[in-house]
Amino acid sequence: MTEDRRHEGRRVVLVDGVRTPFMRAGTAYLSQTSYDLARTVLRGLLERTAIPPEDVGCVVMGTVIQNLRTSNVARDAALAAGVPNSVPAHTVTMACISSNQAITSALETIRAGKAAAAIAGGVEVMSDTPPQFEKKTRERLFRAQGLKSPLELRRLLEGLSPSDLLPRAPTISEYSTGELMGESADRLAAAFGVSREEQDEYALRTHTLAAKATESGRLSAEILPTAVPPDFELLTQDNTIRRDTSLEKLAALPPAFIKPFGTVTAGNSSPLTDGASATLLMEEEAARAAGYRPKARLVDYLYVAQDPGEELLLGPAYAVPRLLGRNGLALSDVDVIEIHEAFAGQVLAVLKALGSDRFARERLGRERRVGEVEMEKVNAWGGSVSLGHPFGATGARLVTTAVGRLREEDGRFAVVTACAAGGLGHAMLVERIGEG
C-alpha cells in the first residue's frame, strides 16, 4: 500500500467546539427533539465564537435517527438558531460516525475553497425515537388515507393481527446480519480474549476519569450550560457518569446480550443518550484574519469499512495504522488518543488488535504489530461509556475533546477514531497549533 498523504494548500483549523451536557435517554431531555437540541448547540457555538452568522459558509449536522418532520435537521435548526436564510445546511448520516462525516464534509468544502468557515456537528435524541409499524401495516395505513366510512376501515384491518398494529421500537441491530451491536461486541471481546474483568475495570476507569475531568472543570470548557422545558433547570454536567460504581457492582450485573455466559453488560456499555455537539471550522488564514487563535489543524482523516458480520466494531484497528502510516507517524508520536467507547470490550479488542503481531500479519499485511497503546493517552477525560453516546453527536465531541486535551496535556498530535454500524470506521489526525 503506497498511500501518500495529500498536501493541500488550504489548511483547515478547529476554532472551537461545544456540546450540550449529555443526558441519559428519558431524563432531562425527554421533552426535546433532535431539532431542539441542535438549535440549542448551534446557537451556543455562534455565541461562544462570536462569528457573524453570515460569515458561515455552510452548516452540516450528523444524525442517525431521523425525525420525519425535520429530516434535514441541520437546516431547520440553523434557521432557528439565527443562521441566515442564505447559508445552506445539510444533514449527513453514517451511523455512530455521523458527526465525523459532518466534520470531514465541512472540511472538504473549506479545502476546496467553497467556504472559509463552516459549522459541523451532530445531534441525537434517543428519548425521541419515532416508533415504526411493520411494513405491511404501513401499506394498509397508506391506503387508509383514502377511506371514507368506518366500514371500509374495518375491511382494511382484516387479516392484520393486533400485534401488527403495535408500533415497534427500533433496535440497534445490524440490517444485513440482524445481529444486535451488543452481541457483536460480546463476540469481538471473546475473539480477542478480553475478559469480563478487564471490561469492568475499563468501565470503572472511564467513569472515574470522567468524574475527575468534570470535577476539575476540564470538561466544562466544552460544555454549553443548557436549560430546556418544562422546568428550565440549568444543566452544566453530564448525568451519565456513575460516580458510585465499583468493580463489585459492575461484576454483579448480568450480561445484557448473550445470556447467560456473555461478558458485555449494561455497566460496560455506552448508555442510550441525548445530546448535541458542534464545531466551528475555518480555513487557517481566514481564521487568523478574523482575529481567532485557532486551536488545532485537522490534518488528515480516512474512513474504512469491514464485513459487518465479521468485524462490525473493529474499524479503528484498521483506520489508525493506515492514518499513521501515510502521515509518517508511529503510535509513539501520538500524544492524545480519543477513541469512541461503544463498549469497553470493543475498545480493549481494538487495543489488543493494534498490539498483536498476528492481527498485523493476517489483517493489515504488516510484518509487525502497530504497537502497544499507552493507556494514559487514551480517553483521559472519560469516553462514551461514561459520558454517554448520542449517536450523531459523539464524533464532534471526540474532536473537541482531543483538541482540549492537546492543549491541556501539552501534546502535538491527537488521533480521533471511532467504529460505526455497518462495519465502518474512521480516524482523524489532529495537530495542535502552538500558542505564539
Next chain:
Amino acid sequence: MGYLNVRKEDGVALVWLDEPESPVNKLSTPVLGEFEAALGELEGDGDIRAAVLISAKKDSFVVGADIEEFSRLKTPGEVEGIIRKGHELLGRMESSSKPVVAAIHGPAVGGGLELALACHYRIATDHPATRFAFPEVMLGLLPALGGTQRFTRLVGVQRALEIITTGRNVYPSQAKKMGLVDALIHPEGLADAAKRAALSLAGGTLKPRRRRPSLRERVLEETPLDRLVYDRAYKTAREKTRGNYPAVPKIIECIRTGQKEGAEAGFEAEREAFAALLFTPESKALRNLFFLKNGAEKNPYAGREREVRTVGVLGAGLMGSGIAQVSAARASRKVLLKDASLELAAKGRGEVWKALSRRVGRGMSAFERDRAVERIVPIGDYAPLARADLVIEAIPEDLNLKHETIREVEKVGREDLIIASNTSAIPIAEIAAAAERPERVVGMHYFSPVPRMPLLEVVRKEDTPEWVLATCIREGLAQGKTVITVNDGPGFYTTRILSFYINEALLLLEEGAAVDAIDEAMMDFGFPVGPLKLLDEVGIDTGVKINEVMRPLFEARSLRTSDRGGEVVAAGYKGRKSGRGFYLYEGRDKGKVNPEVYEFLGTGRRPIPSRAIQERLSMMMVSEAVRCLEEGILASHRDGDVGAVFGLGFAPFRGGPFWYLDQMGLERAVVKLNNLRSAHGERFAPPTLLEERAASGKGFYSS
C-alpha cells in the same frame, strides 16, 4: 497425539476432540477406548473438578459413528457387544460425580449428539454451522447410543418421535427452546463459557434447568393415554413408509420401551434393534447410496475447470427460474436471465424472489434473499450474454428453436463460452449440429422443481473437452447438486429409463389397469409418486414429445408404444397445468382420477394384481438401465443408481436399479425377464450384459 487432547485449566479438564487426519470427528471403537481411559484419569485426578468436551475441528463437533466400521461387522452379536460398550461408557460419564459440559460448535449429529446428550450440560453456538440431528433413520438405522432414551427424556415423546423418525435438522435457537441445549453463545466465547459453566456446575452455583412438560404432554405421554401417541406414530409411519423402512417402527418401539420400562430396558431395546437393522437389506442399500452420494459430490475432473462468474439462463419459466435460483442463491453466480421479452424475464426473476421469500426465517434472512435476487439480472435480448461464461438454455423442447437460439448465443458469446442445454431428451449432438463450436455444447439436465430435486445429469459428447465437463460439474456442485456424468443419446440415462417405464404404465392402462391401481402399486414399490401422476406433473404433452425423441430406441427394441398419450393430449388433457390429466386438479373432485381418461381406452377396467404391475414396470426400468451401461451411456453402475434414486425417486431402500438387481440375483432377474418376454413380448428380452453377468455368477457391485 491421539483423538483426545486434554488440557487442564483452573481445575477444568478441557477435552479437545481432534480425530487425526480427518476434517471431522467420528466415533469408533478405538475412540471409545480413549474416552474410557480419559474418563478414568479425570475421575482419579483430585485437582480436576469438571470437564468440557469440545471439538478442535473447524465448524464441526462430532458427525456420528463411523459407518464403515459398522459395515465391516459380521454378526448381530458383535454389533451388540460394541454398542454395549458404548452404553456403558456414556452411562459412566453420565453418572460421574464430576460434571461434564458439551461445548458444541458445528454439527452434532448421530453419535455426536448422543455423546453430548450423556453430558450434564450442553452449551452450543448460535452459528449457522451448528445443528443437531439423528440422521440414522436415513441409513435404515436408529440412534443406538442412548439417543432414543436420553433425547426423549429431554424433549418429550412426541417431539423425539418426530425428530428421530425424520432425521431432520434442529438449529440452535430451536434446540434451546426445546430444551436440547442449556445455553447458547457465540463461537468466539464457547470454550471460555463452557469452562465457566463447568466450574459453576461443580461448585453448585449453576443447576441445569430442564424443560417442564406441559399438562397436555404429561397426560399424553405419562398416562395410559400414551397409547394414542404411539398408535398414531405407528400409523403415520405405515402411511408414510408403506412398510418399506423397518427402522421407523423400531425407533417408536425403543422410545416406548424406554418410557414404559425404564432406561436400561430402553438401552437393551436399542442394542437389539440396531443389531437387527444393520443387517437388513434396506439399511445396506441406504448405506451404499450414502457412500455413492458422497462420491457424486466430488468433481472427477477437478483442477481442469474454468472460472464461471456469470451464468446466462435462457428461458425464465419454471425450469429457467429454478436454474437461476440455484445459480444465484447457492452458487453465488451472477445470472443473466433471458426470455423472449424483458417483461417475461422480470417475471421469472420475480418467481425466484417468491421462492426465496418462502425460505426467509428458515435458514435464510431477508437480506440474504435480497443479495441473491440482486445477482439475477433480467434481459430481453442476447447482447448482454457477451459477458457470460456459461449459458444454460431452458427453452421449449423444439429442435429448430434450440438451433436458432444457439446461433444467436454464439453470435454474441465469447470464444470459450460453454452452452449447456437443459433438454430432457433430445440428443446433445443434434442440438449442437447448429453450432459453430459444437464441442462447447453439452447437456445439463436438471429435474423439476430445480431447487428441490438433488440430481444434475451432465451429458457429454465424444468431442466434449474435459475442461468443459469439469466446469459444468463444478457448477452443478456449487448449485448444491449431486452430479452424474453420462454419454449422449436419446433421453441420456434418466429420461430414457423413465420413458420405458412410463410407456409400460400406459400399456398396462390400455390393458385395463386402473390409473390409481398403477400409481398405488408403484408407490408401494417405493417411488414417491406413481408414473401417471408423474406424467401429469411433467405435462402429458411433454411426455408425448419425449416419446417422439425416444421413438428410434423404442423401434429398435421392437417396442409397442402406446399412442394413448397423444390422444389424451389432443383432447386437451395435459396434466396439472391444464387442470386435468389422469387426475383432476380443479373442481369438487380435485385429486381424484379423471374418469374421462378411461373413455379413450375403450376397454373396461379389470383388476390387475399389484405385484404384476410392480414387476412389469420395475423390470422394464432396471433392464433399460442395464442397457444404458451396456451401450456406454452410463460409465458405471454407480452412476446408474445415483441417477435413478436422486433424479427419478427410484425406491432408495432398494438402492437403485443395479443394487436392486444384485440383491435379486442376476440369474433370477434373467428368468423374470424371460417370463415377462413370453407373456408380454420382445421388449422384455434380457440385455446381453445382464445375461453375461448372470452367467459369470457376478453382480454389478461384486465384480
